[in-house]
Amino acid sequence: MASSSTAPFMYLALTLLSSFLTLTAANFYQDFDITWGDGRGKMLNNGDLLSLSLDKASGSGFQSKNEFLFGKIDMQLKLVPGNSAGTATAYYLSSKGSAWDEIDFEFLGNLSGDPYILHTNVFSQGKGNREQQFYLWFDPTTDFHTYSILWNPQRIIFSVDGTPIREFKNSESIGVAFPKNQPMRLYSSLWNADDWATRGGLVKTDWSQAPFSASYRNFKADDCIWSSGASSCTSSSSTTTNSWFSQELDTTNQDRLKWVQKNYMIYNYCTDAKRFPQGLPPECNTS
Ligand SMILES: *[C@@H]1O[C@H](CO)[C@@H](O)[C@H](O)[C@H]1NC(C)=O
Numbered sequence: 377m378a379s380s381s382t383a384p385f386m387y388l389a390l391t392l393l394s395s396f397l398t399l400t401a402a403n404f405y406q407d408f409d410i411t412w413g414d415g416r417g418k419m420l421n422n423g424d425l426l427s428l429s430l431d432k433a434s435g436s437g438f439q440s441k442n443e444f445l446f447g448k449i450d451m452q453l454k455l456v457p458g459n460s461a462g463t464a465t466a467y468y469l470s471s472k473g474s475a476w477d478e479i480d481f482e483f484l485g486n487l488s489g490d491p492y493i494l495h496t497n498v499f500s501q502g503k504g505n506r507e508q509q510f511y512l513w514f515d516p517t518t519d520f521h522t523y524s525i526l527w528n529p530q531r532i533i534f535s536v537d538g539t540p541i542r543e544f545k546n547s548e549s550i551g552v553a554f555p556k557n558q559p560m561r562l563y564s565s566l567w568n569a570d571d572w573a574t575r576g577g578l579v580k581t582d583w584s585q586a587p588f589s590a591s592y593r594n595f596k597a598d599d600c601i602w603s604s605g606a607s608s609c610t611s612s613s614s615t616t617t618n619s620w621f622s623q624e625l626d627t628t629n630q631d632r633l634k635w636v637q638k639n640y641m642i643y644n645y646c647t648d649a650k651r652f653p654q655g656l657p658p659e660c661n662t663s
Contacts, residue, residue: 404426428564428590564592
């Protein structure tokens with residue numbers, strides 16, 4: 377008798393407990409898998425923090441469990457401090473196959489006191505060659521900073537601490553492929569790129585400083601999750617006006633973008649006429 381009358385309460389308690397667990401598990405354990413590095417990638421603090429490390433034998437990396445078709449993705453990163461020359465921390469979205477799409481952030485380390493380069497690129501249908509590079513207006517190794525990708529059907533916006541640094545617009549109307557049909561996963565890795573990363577490969581990794589490590593926290597995504605051939609978007613975002621799904625840069629943010637591009641951009645494929653003797657890529661003439 378007693379057990380049958382307590383059963384509903386037990387059920388309620390278990391339901392509450394499991395929803396509590398789901399909430400607290402909304403973290404790296406829930407959203408990511410460490411995919412390589414043989415123990416060099418770790419989820420810490422109950423999954424609130426993730427760290428990658430690199431030594432002479434190997435780097436490490438992780439990837440999202442979900443695939444997305446459009447999304448607004450935020451992550452906080454703290455990069456390899458001190459002498460990080462030769463190291464590269466990649467943080468990007470990518471689809472699969474030979475005609476893949478990709479949206480890249482990549483952080484190229486440097487000697488102590490010399491600036492990191494934030495390298496960005498966009499691939500559509502397997503074609504990239506759209507690099508833009510920046511210095512940052514802060515030291516990215518002393519604190520966590522937020523790096524965001526907004527990807528909707530009209531544009532891709534890269535932001536740093538909420539400040540847009542790059543916009544790649546959908547230019548399909550002038551024949552430029554835009555990533556919009558292939559779901560992408562989020563990937564990150566810390567690896568040795570001393571053949572090209574620092575001053576074009578001149579400065580090599582100093583292995584006496586190893587292991588190198590970078591940390592991640594506060595992953596947030598408003599996204600359309602792709603599952604068995606269909607996508608479902610978080611909240612009613614895809615229909616709400618002004619949501620990330622139709623978001624564009626207002627005039628304030630256009631000004632901030634210009635400020636970054638004027639003061640911190642160190643390379644722009646769109647102004648590299650030597651590299652494109654047949655003429656700059658068509659999307660370069662639209663902004
Ligand atoms: C490293 O520092 C040098 C010297 O200031 C600079 O030219 C270079 O752009 C910096 N960043 C990288 C990743 O090489």
